[in-house]
Each structure stands twice: as structure tokens, then as C-alpha cells.
Amino acid sequence: MPITQRTDYDVVVVGGGGSGLAAAIAAASEGARTVVLEKADELRGSTGRSVGSIAASATPDQQRLGIDDSADRHLADYRVLSGTLAATENIELAKLLTHNVTDTLAWLRGMGMEFFGPVGEAPHSAPRLHNVLPGSRSYIYHLERKARQLGVTIELGVAGDRLVQNAGRVSGVETCGADGSRVVYSARRAVVLASGDFSASAELKSKWIDDRVARFVPVNPCATGDAQRMAIELGGQVLNAEVFDVPSMRLAPPPSEGLFGLLQRLAPRRYLTAPIRWGMAHLPNWLIRALMMGFVTTYLSPREALFDAGAILVDTAGRLRSDSPENINLVVAGLGEEGGYIIGDRALYRKFSADPCYVATAPGVAFAYMPDFRRSRKDVYAEASTLPELATEIGVPAATLSKSVAAANESLAGGSAPLTEGPFFALGPVRAYLLQTNGGLAVSTDLEVLGADDRPLPGLYAAGNAGQGGLALFGHGHHLGWAFTSGRIAGRNAARSAITPIRAAS
Ligand SMILES: Cc1cc2nc3c(=O)[nH]c(=O)nc-3n(C[C@H](O)[C@H](O)[C@H](O)COP(=O)(O)OP(=O)(O)OC[C@H]3O[C@@H](n4cnc5c(N)ncnc54)[C@H](O)[C@@H]3O)c2cc1C
Incomplete structure (x- = not known):
């Protein structure tokens, strides 16, 4: 198929996350004619x-609550979270994040986004998590707008x-459409690479991490x-290629049909988010949680503490899986797309019904308990008086499930109680997803992509x-902070790059 050329842009951005x-937005705000190329159909x-x-x-938000905090303290806590990676991390990039993310938050608010919080999380020395309302689609909605x-x-x-490339400078991107058509989008000023991580590439995961993670x-x-x-082909380097977030077990997001679907489709504008904010401050906690569980939450992550307290994991054939010495998240990861179920009894349900025994963290809601799932998430919660009835509810063989519970009760470790008393519950299916890999391109503090000898590749940002x-970006809230902060800076600098004359693709 012949290659066609689109020459009308100053800045070409690869990736619409x-x-x-x-x-x-940053590039267009500087007056640059900008195009975003997005591989997905949304x-x-x-x-x-x-x-x-x-x-x-x-x-x-912190100031309103009288919380004394600073970017320097944030940086110090961030470095603690980086652990052993702190030794190799570029501290100037870490500083770029912690010292600009507050402006980024204000920038996002300026587009109409509302946040709830701040919520605390160790080892942060102050509550710092700001959760977008009513959920993360709000980012995409307002940014696209x-x-x-x-x-x-x-x-x-x-x-x-x-x-x-054109005379040693990146001058455009050759693209591939769903129909196989190839188009070159020329960039008179620069290209910004923003196409995310490689968690969905079995080939790169196998090459840079291992076959299991693949x-x-x-x-x-x-x-x-x-x-x-694409950048490696021009001499770019990938740093921390082997670092990935250990898969964590997750429940499926709320269904996209029915009432939840309707709530999720509502535009996340102030008419919706302002009452939610008010409600979170003034309505009884159980009521606001019941509502928020429907459309705030994405992939909720049940805590390992459930297993420490006696819950068991079975696969979709009812077989016991939590008897493995391996970390439970990795056991769930081994179950692949089918996943499994977390099984518990009445005593466990009661235990995980109130502070401090929450089942999962939910954004904004902060903590979700067993009654929240029972009330609001019937798509991932089942309950029955007996184990055979529960087995029918979740579609696993009754005899196998009963055998699994009996086996688990016999081999109890200290501290956990046997599962004996109905009603019994099942949470699931639960699957372990690889959220992301952390191997990204080496960049300067201007977000230029660095090639050999750490010299910028002209015309290329990431x-x-x-x-x-x-950057390690460990701890909640740093990846999104980096995505928006680095995006703003890269877009602005790309728009300010010198103009290069456009020639035919090479
Ligand atoms: C379930 C989950 C929960 C998370 N929760 C949090 C949280 O609460 N706080 C936090 O800080 N971080 C969180 N993260 C991490 C955070 O969401 C990501 O690090 C961040 O969104 C990455 O932004 P991005 O723009 O780099 O990538 P994306 O948002 O993934 O955007 C990349 C885009 O590029 C597109 N693309 C890919 N290849 C191409 C191509 N060749 N051409 C054109 N387009 C392409 C993709 O389709 C995608 O739309 C979470 C991640 C997951 C998966």
C-alpha cells in the first residue's frame, strides 16, 4: 500500500492516554498545531x-485541613518508597515530579475535575492522595474536551x-491503520511518545523480565x-526494563449495563461531582459508599489479610489453591483469565465488616467492607447458607468445594479459624492483572529522549x-502524577522546538 503524508502538524503525539x-493540551496552548494518534478505537x-x-x-485540600506539608518532604518520602532503586534513580527527575505535581493538580482542576481527599498512606508523612471524582474516566473526559x-x-x-528522521532530527511518525494503510504524520517541531508501558507485550516481557511474567x-x-x-531503533535506552508491579488480585470492575452502567456513562461534570463531594462530607458513610461502589470503583483489590484470617482461594473447578507456599497474588496470577474465588464464612464476614478490617481500598470511598460488596456489588459477591448452595451460586462442583474447605480446615496455620459456620460467601471471580511495567525511555529533565552518551535525540520527547x-514511581498516586506532569512539560517543550522544513518521508 502506498504511504501518504499528512504535513499539517507542528507536534505529533503518539498515544491518547x-x-x-x-x-x-500543553502543545496546543503554545499555539502548536497538534495531532494525537491513538491505537485503540477509544x-x-x-x-x-x-x-x-x-x-x-x-x-x-491539605491546607483546608491544616496539614503542614511541602514538596521537599514529599520528595524525601518518595525516595523512601523507591527503596533500592533510589540509588540509580535520577533525583532531578524525581524532583521534577514532586515539585510540579501540585501545579498539575491545579491545572487538572482548572479543566473542571474535582478531587476528594487527601487520604493518608504509609510511609507518606502526610495525607497526600487526591482521588478524582467520580472515577478515572473523568481524566480522559476532561482532557479530551x-x-x-x-x-x-x-x-x-x-x-x-x-x-x-530528517537530517538527524525526528520529523514525523509513520503509522499503521486498522486496514493496513500507512500514513506519515509530519511534525514540523517535535514528536512526543506517550504510548504507555509494555505490560501487554509477551515478547518484550519475555525479553526484559521473564517468561512467567510474559x-x-x-x-x-x-x-x-x-x-x-521505536526509540530504541534510533538509539534510545530503556531504563528499569526488568521492574514491574507484582500482579495484584483484583475483582472485575462494576458491570457496564443496568444502573451501574448508567451511572458510569454520566458525564463527570460539576453537576455530578459537586453533590458527590458534598455527600462524602455530610451523608452517612454507608449510604455514600453504597452509591460510590457502583461507579467510582475500577478494579478493586482484595487484601491478603483476608487469607491470613482464614479465607481460602479455590479455582473455577472448586479446587483449593491457597495451600501453596507462594504469595497469594502470584497464585491468582497463575490462574490466568479464569481466575478463582475467595471463600469465607460468617465469622470472616463479620470480622471484615468494620474498621480496621477493610476488604479493599476504593478510591474516594477509601475503604470497602464486606457489607459494601453484599449490598452494591452482587456481580462479584455470592452468599448461601451451605457450601453446596454456594457452589451452585458460583458454578463450581459442590463436592470439590466442600473437599477444599475441609482440607483447608484440617491444615490450619496459627491465627486463622476454620470455615465452619454459614452463611458462606464467595468473592470473585478474582484475577491477578499485571497493572504495568516500569521500563521507560531515558529522558532529560526537559523530557527529551536520550540516546547514546545521554545526548538528546533531536525532535523527540517522551x-x-x-x-x-x-523513576520507580512506587506508592499510590505517583504514576498518574508523572503521566500528567511529564506530559505537560514534554508538550510545552515540543511546541517550543525549532521549526524544521518538511521533506518527503525517509
Ligand atoms: C488498574 C490500574 C489502576 C491504577 N491506579 C493508579 C492510581 O490510582 N494512581 C496512579 O498514580 N497510578 C495508577 N495506575 C497507573 C497509571 O494509570 C499509569 O501509570 C498511567 O495512567 C500511565 O499513563 P500513560 O499516559 O503513560 O499511559 P496510558 O494512559 O496507557 O496511555 C497510553 C496510550 O497510548 C496508546 N498507544 C499504545 N501504543 C500506541 C501506538 N503505537 N500508537 C498510538 N497509540 C498507542 C494506548 O492505547 C493508550 O491509550 C493504575 C494502573 C492500572 C492499570
Whole structure:
């Protein structure tokens, strides 16, 4: 098929998730004619699938609550979270995050987003998690709206495939459409790579991590490391390629039909988020949680503490799986797409019905307990007076489930109680998803992609997971903070790059 050329752009952004849309808005705000190329047929990315929390310090929310905090303290806590990676991390990039993320939060608010919090989380020395309302799709909704207002062109179903160079400078992107058509989008100023991580590329996971991780199920099927691959061809380097978030067990997100579906489709504008904010401050906790469980939450993650207290894991054939010495999240990961069920009894239900024994963290709601699932998430919660009845409810062989519970009761470890008294419950199916890999391109503090000898590749920027630059970003709220902050800076700098004359693709 012949290659056609689109020459009307100053800045070409590859990827329409959080970092790409932020970059496009920043570039267009500088007056640059900007296009976003998105491989999927919708704007969402990992950003629109995330929980939605951002860690930031010295925010108006903290000040309202009298919380004394600063970017320097945030940086110090961030470095603790980085653990052994702190030794190799570029501290200037870490500082770029912690010292700019507060402005980023204000920038997002300026587009109409509302946040709840701050919520605390160890080892942060102050409550710093700000959760977007009513959920992470709010990011995509408002960023897309703003981008379109600024005249950004958004092309869906178009995958960046190869970087085009002109006299040693990146001058465009060759793309591949769903029908196999190839188009070169020329960038008079610069290209921003913002296509996320490589958690969905079995090939790259196998090459950079191992074959086992290669089989883990990703959350975002489009996260195939295309930016990393394209930049390596020009001499770019991937840092922390082997670092990945250990898969955590997750329940499916709320169903997209019925009342929950309706709630999820509501535009996340102030008419919706302002009453939610008010409700969270004033309504009884159980009532607001019942509502929020429907449309705030994405992939809730049940805590390992359930198993420490005696819950068991069975697969979809009813076989006991929690008897393995391996970490329970990895056991669930081994069950693949089918997943399994967490089984408990009345005593366990009671125990996990109140503070401090929450079942999962939910954004904004902060903590979700057993009654929240029973009341609001019947799609992932089943209950019955006897084990055979429970087996019928979840569609596993009754005899196998009873045998599994008996086996688990016989081999009890200290501290946990046998599962004896109905009603029994099942939470699931629970699956372990690989949220993300952390290997991103080496970047400068201007978000230029660095080649050999750490010299910038002219005309090429990267942001978000694609431009993670060796940052660990451990702890909740740092990945999104980085996606939007790095996106803003990359987009602005791309728009300010010198103009190069456009020639035919090479
Ligand atoms: C379930 C879950 C919960 C999370 N919760 C949080 C949280 O609460 N707080 C936090 O800080 N972080 C969280 N994260 C991590 C965070 O969501 C990501 O790190 C962040 O969204 C990455 O943004 P991004 O723009 O780099 O990537 P994405 O948002 O994934 O955007 C990349 C986009 O590029 C597109 N793309 C890929 N290849 C191409 C190509 N060749 N051409 C064109 N387009 C392409 C993709 O389709 C995608 O739309 C969570 C992640 C997951 C999966």
C-alpha cells in the first residue's frame, strides 16, 4: 500500500492516554498545531482504567485541613518508597515530579475535575492522595474536551509504528491503520511518545523480565511498548526494563449495563461531582459508599489479610489453591483469565465488616467492607447458607468445594479459624492483572529522549510510562502524577522546538 503524508502538524503525539492528552493540551496552548494518534478505537489507556489517585503536597485540600506539608518532604518520602532503586534513580527527575505535581493538580482542576481527599498512606508523612471524582474516566473526559476546544486533532485506530528522521532530527511518525494503510504524520517541531508501558507485550516481557511474567494478563491490551521499540531503533535506552508491579488480585470492575452502567456513562461534570463531594462530607458513610461502589470503583483489590484470617482461594473447578507456599497474588496470577474465588464464612464476614478490617481500598470511598460488596456489588459477591448452595451460586462442583474447605480446615496455620459456620460467601471471580511495567525511555529533565552518551535525540520527547526515565514511581498516586506532569512539560517543550522544513518521508 502506498504511504501518504499528512504535513499539517507542528507536534505529533503518539498515544491518547493521560500523558499524551496532557502533552497535546500543553502543545496546543503554545499555539502548536497538534495531532494525537491513538491505537485503540477509544481514548482511555491505563489512565482511564486506573483507580485515579494522585499524590501531591501543599495542596489547598491539605491546607483546608491544616496539614503542614511541602514538596521537599514529599520528595524525601518518595525516595523512601523507591527503596533500592533510589540509588540509580535520577533525583532531578524525581524532583521534577514532586515539585510540579501540585501545579498539575491545579491545572487538572482548572479543566473542571474535582478531587476528594487527601487520604493518608504509609510511609507518606502526610495525607497526600487526591482521588478524582467520580472515577478515572473523568481524566480522559476532561482532557479530551479541553484538547478539542484547543483545536487538537484526535485520530483513533491509528498506531505509531516507526519514527521518521530528517537530517538527524525526528520529523514525523509513520503509522499503521486498522486496514493496513500507512500514513506519515509530519511534525514540523517535535514528536512526543506517550504510548504507555509494555505490560501487554509477551515478547518484550519475555525479553526484559521473564517468561512467567510474559504470561501475566495485562489490564490494558494496547500497552505493547511501541514507544520503547521505536526509540530504541534510533538509539534510545530503556531504563528499569526488568521492574514491574507484582500482579495484584483484583475483582472485575462494576458491570457496564443496568444502573451501574448508567451511572458510569454520566458525564463527570460539576453537576455530578459537586453533590458527590458534598455527600462524602455530610451523608452517612454507608449510604455514600453504597452509591460510590457502583461507579467510582475500577478494579478493586482484595487484601491478603483476608487469607491470613482464614479465607481460602479455590479455582473455577472448586479446587483449593491457597495451600501453596507462594504469595497469594502470584497464585491468582497463575490462574490466568479464569481466575478463582475467595471463600469465607460468617465469622470472616463479620470480622471484615468494620474498621480496621477493610476488604479493599476504593478510591474516594477509601475503604470497602464486606457489607459494601453484599449490598452494591452482587456481580462479584455470592452468599448461601451451605457450601453446596454456594457452589451452585458460583458454578463450581459442590463436592470439590466442600473437599477444599475441609482440607483447608484440617491444615490450619496459627491465627486463622476454620470455615465452619454459614452463611458462606464467595468473592470473585478474582484475577491477578499485571497493572504495568516500569521500563521507560531515558529522558532529560526537559523530557527529551536520550540516546547514546545521554545526548538528546533531536525532535523527540517522551512522557508517562513511555518516558519513565528510570523513576520507580512506587506508592499510590505517583504514576498518574508523572503521566500528567511529564506530559505537560514534554508538550510545552515540543511546541517550543525549532521549526524544521518538511521533506518527503525517509
Ligand atoms: C488498574 C490500574 C489502576 C491504577 N491506579 C493508579 C492510581 O490510582 N494512581 C496512579 O498514580 N497510578 C495508577 N495506575 C497507573 C497509571 O494509570 C499509569 O501509570 C498511567 O495512567 C500511565 O499513563 P500513560 O499516559 O503513560 O499511559 P496510558 O494512559 O496507557 O496511555 C497510553 C496510550 O497510548 C496508546 N498507544 C499504545 N501504543 C500506541 C501506538 N503505537 N500508537 C498510538 N497509540 C498507542 C494506548 O492505547 C493508550 O491509550 C493504575 C494502573 C492500572 C492499570
